[in-house]
Amino acid sequence: MKKREKYPGASSYKDRHGKRRWRYRSRGFTAELGSDYGSDEFEQRYQDAVNRQKSKSSEGAGASRTKAGTLDDLVTHFYKLHFPTIGESTRADYRSVIEPLRLKHGKKRIAHMKIRHVMAIKAEMHETPMQANKMLKRLSQMMDLAVTMDWVAANPVLGVSKYATTSEGYHSWDEGEIARFYEVHPLGSPAHICMTLMLYTGAAKVDAVKLGPANVKDGRIEYRRQKTSKNPSGVLISLPIHPALVAALAARPVTFTYLETGHNKARSRKGLGTSMRKWCDKAGLPLCSSHGLRKAICRRIAEAGGTPYEIMAVSGHVTLAMAQKYCETFGRRDMADSAFSRLTGTKAEQNLTNHPERFVNKSSNTL
Structure with missing residues (x-):
């Protein structure tokens, strides 16, 4: 049953030699998936079948070479x-x-x-x-x-x-949009806990749907990003639990995972994305998405004067370039304010009025 959920539309059968094979069927379309369930070749054939294309590698042993x-x-x-x-x-x-x-x-x-x-x-x-x-x-x-x-x-x-390109990717939520979402979706609602969990952990959808009480250790939320879990450079993310998240979790008791459905079943990554889209539309936030919350926590850290390494410790990025981009993009305003504060009412600004001698107008007229 679990295998069929992983590959919707795929079913197994035995050929005339008694060997188990897999076939994809959907709305009149049929494609052979082969016998190596879950292999790279199998996944490639399945992806082709979902796109209603018959993979050449599924047309026979000779054709697959x-x-x-x-x-x-x-x-x-x-x-x-x-x-x-x-x-x-x-x-x-x-x-x-x-x-x-x-x-x-x-x-x-x-x-x-x-x-x-x-x-x-x-x-x-x-x-x-x-x-x-x-x-x-x-x-x-x-x-x-x-x-x-x-x-x-x-x-x-x-x-x-x-x-x-002029696009900067997913829109990063601003503080007004975050406040608006909370106005529409009160404490205790599925939308509220989803928003709070992703905003204060920076977890991607695929990771957020798996987080639960089992991830809490010594008062911290710990997990490894699925995107980097197979990468040797993948790191363990260990975060203190923000007071806002503590309140949200206390308002909605769960059995297994924090974002589980009302029937105590795990929520899928795609299901979470669909739900967030509906919740954002209800709040009148067409530009906002679940991935934008991941960017929002990075923005907040950058605007608070955080370093790229602090952003990486929260987001789980394994390269410095992306974290540095957040600091350069969202930290500029505060850095500009800091720069001007150095000029205002300081000795440095006063010294600017002492022009070099070559710019002083000299007159031969005596008093």
Whole structure:
């Protein structure tokens, strides 16, 4: 039963040799998924089937073989080497970018790829610049692997610039939006505890739905992000429980997880996202989302003068670049205020009136 929930629409059967195989069926569409349940190949076939496409690798043993040195071959190597280090949700994000590229150019040889070819692929996606930039990032990762394996001498993607975009990603909640949400959703409601839990832990949806009393140790909430749990550099997040969160948890007793449904069942990541969308719309906050709460706690730390390392300790980021971005984006106003406070009513400002001698007007007229 659990396996079917993980892959909705997939069911098993035994072939004429008695071997168990899996098949996807949905609204008249059928696709074979193979016999290696849960493998990378199985997940690839399942993703193709969900998109109502029959994966070539599911059409038979002979069809599943890839030619050495092709993009198909490189993708296979990339999945095997890189996917064990990332979480399941991140894998799905990678596949959403890589598989369309593979479907269109999979049979082409990597050794023949030049900068002009990468530019042509980028140009085909000009209507979706952010998606094009994601494609360039994933393709560059794969080409770095090709360089490591001596398939090519250099990475041609490095010579192609990304599209300039004005989007800063998910909207970060401001204090007015947070206050408005709490006005509409009072203490004790599912929306209130969801908001408070994510706002004061910085947990992503996939992690927030798993948090519960079992994560509380010595008065702190501790967990490992699913996104980095398989990464050797993934760190344990240990946070003090904010008084607002203490009040929210006390107002809504739970059995297993803090965000469980009214029937004491775990809430799914997608279910949480759908619920948050409804709750935000009810509060008249169309720009706000659950991921924006993760950015909001980082913003608060930055505006309070927190360092990038303090942000990383809360958010679980494993690289300094993203945490530094929060400080640069949200800490500027306070830094400007601090800078001007140094100029106002200080000896430094008074010294500015003592102009260098060359700027003093000298007159030959005597009194």
